[in-house]
Amino acid sequence: MKRSVPLAIVLVTGIIYFFVPFMTNRFTMDFLYQTILVDWMKIMGVFAIVMSITSLVRRNVYKIQRKVGDYQYSWVELIGMAFMITVSIFLPQTPLGKNMLLGGIREGSVYDWVFSNIQVPMQATMFSLLAFYIASAAYRSFRARNAEATLLLITAGIVMIGRVPLGEDIYNFMKGLNGDASFRWSEIFNFQGITQFILDIPNAATKRAIGFGVVMGMIATSLKIMFGIEKSWLGGTE
Amino acid sequence: MRSQRVLFLAALMLLGAAVFCSTEKPVIVQGVQNISVEDYKYDSGESVILKFSLSPDDTLSQGNPVKYYRILIKRGWLEEDEKINPDDFREIQNITSTAIAKSRLSEALRKDKSVKEKFRYPFLDDVNGEKRTYCLRLKNLKQFFLNPIENNIAYYRYIVDEYKVATDISKEEKKSEIKKIWAEIIKMNKELKTLRKELNKDLKLTVTVVAESAEGIKTFSHLYQTFEPKVEAVNLDKLSVFIVSIAFVILLLIIYQMTKMGKEFYVRPIAGLSAVEEAVGRATEMGRPVLYIGGLSGISDIATLASINILGQIAKKVAIYETPLIVPAYDPIVYSVMREVVREAYIDVGKPEAFQEENIFYLTSEQFAYAAGVNGIMVRERPATIFHMGMFFAESLLMSETGNQVGAIQIAGTDAVTQIPFFITSCDYTLIGEELYAASAYLSKEPLLLSTLKAQDYGKLAIMVGIILGIVLELLGVTLLTQILQNIPE
Numbered sequence: 001m002k003r004s005v006p007l008a009i010v011l012v013t014g015i016i017y018f019f020v021p022f023m024t025n026r027f028t029m030d031f032l033y034q035t036i037l038v039d040w041m042k043i044m045g046v047f048a049i050v051m052s053i054t055s056l057v058r059r060n061v062y063k064i065q066r067k068v069g070d071y072q073y074s075w076v077e078l079i080g081m082a083f084m085i086t087v088s089i090f091l092p093q094t095p096l097g098k099n100m101l102l103g104g105i106r107e108g109s110v111y112d113w114v115f116s117n118i119q120v121p122m123q124a125t126m127f128s129l130l131a132f133y134i135a136s137a138a139y140r141s142f143r144a145r146n147a148e149a150t151l152l153l154i155t156a157g158i159v160m161i162g163r164v165p166l167g168e169d170i171y172n173f174m175k176g177l178n179g180d181a182s183f184r185w186s187e188i189f190n191f192q193g194i195t196q197f198i199l200d201i202p203n204a205a206t207k208r209a210i211g212f213g214v215v216m217g218m219i220a221t222s223l224k225i226m227f228g229i230e231k232s233w234l235g236g237t238e
Numbered sequence: 239m240r241s242q243r244v245l246f247l248a249a250l251m252l253l254g255a256a257v258f259c260s261t262e263k264p265v266i267v268q269g270v271q272n273i274s275v276e277d278y279k280y281d282s283g284e285s286v287i288l289k290f291s292l293s294p295d296d297t298l299s300q301g302n303p304v305k306y307y308r309i310l311i312k313r314g315w316l317e318e319d320e321k322i323n324p325d326d327f328r329e330i331q332n333i334t335s336t337a338i339a340k341s342r343l344s345e346a347l348r349k350d351k352s353v354k355e356k357f358r359y360p361f362l363d364d365v366n367g368e369k370r371t372y373c374l375r376l377k378n379l380k381q382f383f384l385n386p387i388e389n390n391i392a393y394y395r396y397i398v399d400e401y402k403v404a405t406d407i408s409k410e411e412k413k414s415e416i417k418k419i420w421a422e423i424i425k426m427n428k429e430l431k432t433l434r435k436e437l438n439k440d441l442k443l444t445v446t447v448v449a450e451s452a453e454g455i456k457t458f459s460h461l462y463q464t465f466e467p468k469v470e471a472v473n474l475d476k477l478s479v480f481i482v483s484i485a486f487v488i489l490l491l492i493i494y495q496m497t498k499m500g501k502e503f504y505v506r507p508i509a510g511l512s513a514v515e516e517a518v519g520r521a522t523e524m525g526r527p528v529l530y531i532g533g534l535s536g537i538s539d540i541a542t543l544a545s546i547n548i549l550g551q552i553a554k555k556v557a558i559y560e561t562p563l564i565v566p567a568y569d570p571i572v573y574s575v576m577r578e579v580v581r582e583a584y585i586d587v588g589k590p591e592a593f594q595e596e597n598i599f600y601l602t603s604e605q606f607a608y609a610a611g612v613n614g615i616m617v618r619e620r621p622a623t624i625f626h627m628g629m630f631f632a633e634s635l636l637m638s639e640t641g642n643q644v645g646a647i648q649i650a651g652t653d654a655v656t657q658i659p660f661f662i663t664s665c666d667y668t669l670i671g672e673e674l675y676a677a678s679a680y681l682s683k684e685p686l687l688l689s690t691l692k693a694q695d696y697g698k699l700a701i702m703v704g705i706i707l708g709i710v711l712e713l714l715g716v717t718l719l720t721q722i723l724q725n726i727p728e
Contacts, residue, residue, distance in 0.1 A: 022480050024473050026438065029282040041538070041571075048570035052600030055573065059599040070618050093403045101403060119607070126606035130632065133639045137663040207655050210671040212701050214653040216694045217675025218540040219483065223490055224679075224690055225543065232550035232678055233543060233579065 007228045014226035056081070087111050155198060162195025265303045265451045267295040269459025273447055278375060283441070283469035285377040292370050293449040293457075296335045304335040306450040307372070313383065315442050315464040322446055322460055330382055335449075336372065376445070379467060380437045387430045394423050442466045478722060490693040497689035505688050510649050510667030511680045517647045518555045521622035527562035527597075528552070529621035531612060531637065533628020533652070534605060537571045540675075541653050545628035546572070546579055547678035548651070552625060553583035555681075560592045566601040566615060568608050573600040609633035613640045626650040626661065627674065635660040651677060 017037075020028055060074035088111040091103030101109040144150040161167040171189045178186035187193075224230035271291040278285035288309065296304040310327035334342075401407075401416050446462040497503065521528045530552060532545040549565065556563045565580060567573030577598045584593035601611045613636065616624070624641040626634070626648065634650075634657040641648045642664045650661035651669030661668045669677055672694060679687035708719045 018483075022473050022476050024280050024282060024470050026282060026469055030438075037538075044571060048574050052567070052570035052573050055577070055596075055599040056601070059596045062596045073614070093399075095403060095405060106399065119604070122610075123604060123606040126610050126636065127632065130636060133635050137635060137639055137660065141663045210653075210655050210658070212698060213670075213672030213694075214655075214675075216486075216697045217544070217653070217672035219486055219697075220490060220690045220694050221540055221544050221547075221675045223487060224687070227491075227494075229494065229686060229690065230547060230678065232547040232682070233575065234582070 003231070003234055006234060007231070011226055011228065014222070018226075053081075084111060084114065087114075158191060159195045159198055162191035162193075167191035167195070265453060266455055267303045267449050267451045267457050268293045269449050269457040269461070270307065270447045271459065271461065272371075273445065273459075273461045273463045275445060275463045275465040277465075277468045278377070280470055280473040280475050281377075281467075283467045284379050284381070285375055286379070286465055286467050287373060288376050288445060288447075288463075289371055289373045290447050292336060292372060295449070296337050298337045298341060303451050304449050305338060305452045306332050306334060308332045308448045308450060308456070309376070309445065310448060311376075311379075311382070311443055311445050313443060316444050316462060322458060322462055324448075324456075324458060327444075327446060328382075330376060330379075330445075331374070333372070333374065379443065380434075380441065383437060384430065384433060387426055387433065391423055391426050391430070394419050394426070398423075440466075486693070486697055489696055490690060493689045493693045493696070494686065497685050502685070503689060503692040505680070505691050508669065508673055508676065508680060510651065510669045510673065511677055513647075513649060513667050514552065514681060515555065517623040517625075517649060518552070518559060518561065520647055521556075522559040522561045524622040526622035527564050527619055528556050529612075529615065529619070529624045529641075529646070530563060530565045531624070531626045531628075532565065532567065532572060532576060533626075533630055534568045534608065534633065535572075535629035536569050537575065539629055541629040542569075542572055544675045544678065545651075546575055548625070548627050548674075548681065549576060550579045550583050551678055551681035553580045554587050557584045557587045557589045557592055560589060562594065562597060564615060564619060564621065565598040566608075566612055567599065568601065568603060570600055570603070573598070605631065605633055606636075609636045612637050616640050616644050616646070620644055621646050624648045626652070626665065627669075627677070628652065630654050630657045630661075635664065638664040641665075 016032065020032055057078065060078050062068075063071045063074045064078075087103055087109070088105045089103075091110075093104040093106070093109070094102050096102045096110065099108055100113065103109065103111075105111045138156075141149070142153045142156060144153050161170070168191075171186070171191060174186040174189040178184060221230070225233065270293050273288070273290045276287040276289070278287055290307075293304050293307075308329050309331045310324070311330045312327045316322070398416055398419050401412050401419070404412065407415075442464065443466065444462050444464045447459065449457045449459070451457075493503070518528060530549055532549060533539075533542055535542045537543070553563060563580065565576055567576055577595070580598050581590075581593055581595075584590050602608050615621075616637075617640065621641075621644070624638075624646045626638060626641075627650070630652050631654065634652070634654075638648060638650060638661055648665040649667045649669070650665040651674035652658060652661060653671050653674055655671070658668065658670055676691050676694070679691055704719070704723075708723065711717070711719050
């Protein structure tokens with residue numbers, strides 16, 4: 001019963017939703033898509049958020065109670081969360097100074113100020129760290145240890161030069177040296193053109209090949225779940 | 239003296255004539271011609287294609303008197319002899335005249351040569367190759383009539399918020415004003431509901447186009463078109479996709495049935511998946527936890543479902559060795575499912591007491607906050623093995639590179655083509671594309687599950703044959719297959 005009911009629901013809804021993309025009537029768009037898929041998902045999300053926050057609090061309380069390594073960060077997390085929940089939900093929207101509100105989530109509220117001036121810059125910092133990570137990863141993968149790595153190094157070098165203004169400058173300079181000669185050897189230095197070729201032909205072909213496999217995998221996974229062949233998502237095997 | 243007076247009068251008359259001639263008369267432009275409406279196929283019945291011939295005055299050679307076309311629309315159909323009353327119509331869209339658009343475009347092209355071709359002529363060919371017919375899609379027609387009420391409701395709600403934070407009136411006054419506004423909002427909501435029902439029942443409309451001169455003088459052509467957007471039951475545009483999908487379902491079921499009857503299929507080894515056992519064993523030997531990152535997507539994403547399936551298999555292996563398993567979730571719904579999957583896996587292998595609920599937890603739904611949180615876990619907990627399975631975005635390298643730095647053995651799997659290179663660079667094994675979907679079946683080693691992998695392989699084979707056949711037929715000048723494939727909607 002614990003398994004057969006969810007499996008039956010999945011089978012029935014799976015078959016219905018298999019036909020949804022091929023139908024355009026109002027019942028499909030308004031009821032099957034909007035009401036069931038979008039609205040119900042939101043309702044489920046609300047319940048899931050309560051469970052999620054509970055789990056987050058439980059984990060951090062556990063770490064504080066047992067004084068697990070670096071448990072001080074758990075205090076930061078819990079205090080931060082309690083503060084944001086309090087100012088956004090429980091405090092009244094009374095003015096605080098000239099252009100600030102104490103409660104609520106509107107523009108100019110304490111919640112909004114903390115979000116814009118603390119969380120957003122911190123996220124931007126994390127994102128900007130990516131540049132350094134890319135440099136370190138690129139260094140590791142571009143070492144010419146074998147033929148494939150050497151090919152990768154050369155290709156990446158061409159694409160990088162083709163993507164920066166320097167590539168165009170080199171090409172223009174070489175075109176000047178080449179002059180009006182009938183043999184246009186300067187085309188070897190057309191990094192932008194070569195880059196575009198690499199991206200449009202070999203790169204696009206590889207991406208599409210992966211794409212075909214992904215789509216097949218997606219359909220197969222959906223069917224496995226629909227027909228109850230794959231039951232791992234329910235937990236256990238039986 | 240007399241001659242002087244005559245001269246003065248003549249000069250005065252000349253001046254008057256000059257002033258009279260120099261006064262610009264308002265330019266009255268000619269209206270548009272031949273308005274027609276076609277249904278926009280395979281939508282939910284809220285779009286049409288409007289076509290109209292341009293005003294004869296919409297041309298640069300005549301000094302371009304037409305500046306705009308205003309498209310007006312009203313609910314209901316006009317009777318045959320009924321005349322247009324402009325006050326009954328509302329403007330749904332206004333567009334710049336083609337002559338002005340052309341001159342602006344040539345200006346833009348002078349400044350920037352990369353202006354795309356598709357922006358060059360947003361109108362159709364008419365007679366003699368001259369482009370004199372405008373064609374545009376009028377969409378969200380229902381929403382157009384609902385918008386005024388919805389905007390009013392939003393405005394009234396804003397007023398309520400303003401009252402809440404107002405300090406210059408008493409509490410009682412605030413309460414009574416807010417009550418009054420809420421009564422209005424409730425009334426408008428009812429109105430909105432009724433209108434929505436009416437529009438769903440009947441969406442008969444009339445459209446007309448007005449040409450407007452630079453001085454703002456509007457010319458009604460007295461042409462109009464009545465129409466009702468249609469809703470098609472089935473989207474025939476996607477018929478080819480439907481047939482291919484059905485064929486794949488049949489193929490999968492045939493292979494599944496054959497496996498059930500005892501036929502064995504060879505499944506190629508996947509290095510990343512063969513290493514899972516070794517990776518979990520390594521964590522056990524080192525006495526360190528296994529970290530499982532299930533991607534940054536919701537439950538409706540198939541990659542997330544595949545990731546959950548893999549988690550179930552890995553959790554079983556981890557449970558057998560009683561190695562700690564840490565699962566930080568990105569999405570609340572995914573968290574709930576993952577927790578149950580891991581719990582069931584521990585129960586399934588007979589180790590329910592080893593399940594640590596606090597290790598499967600929700601972290602955050604902010605992309606880089608999640609990356610920071612996971613990096614923190616990696617640095618503090620020093621996991622021996624890290625799995626990155628599911629959908630990833632720009633944070634993939636931040637997490638996998640940190641994992642690399644802490645010395646963990648990392649196995650990644652994603653169908654996000656743009657993130658695969660990052661994982662290949664920083665992880666020990668990477669499951670590319672479809673291998674992510676094959677992983678669960680591969681790890682379970684169940685023949686019935688493995689049979690579906692064979693169906694995938696046959697599906698890919700069919701695609702390869704199709705591509706080769708398409709190339710050969712194209713070379714022979716037969717374009718039928720290519721045309722069918724090119725008509726498949728995205």
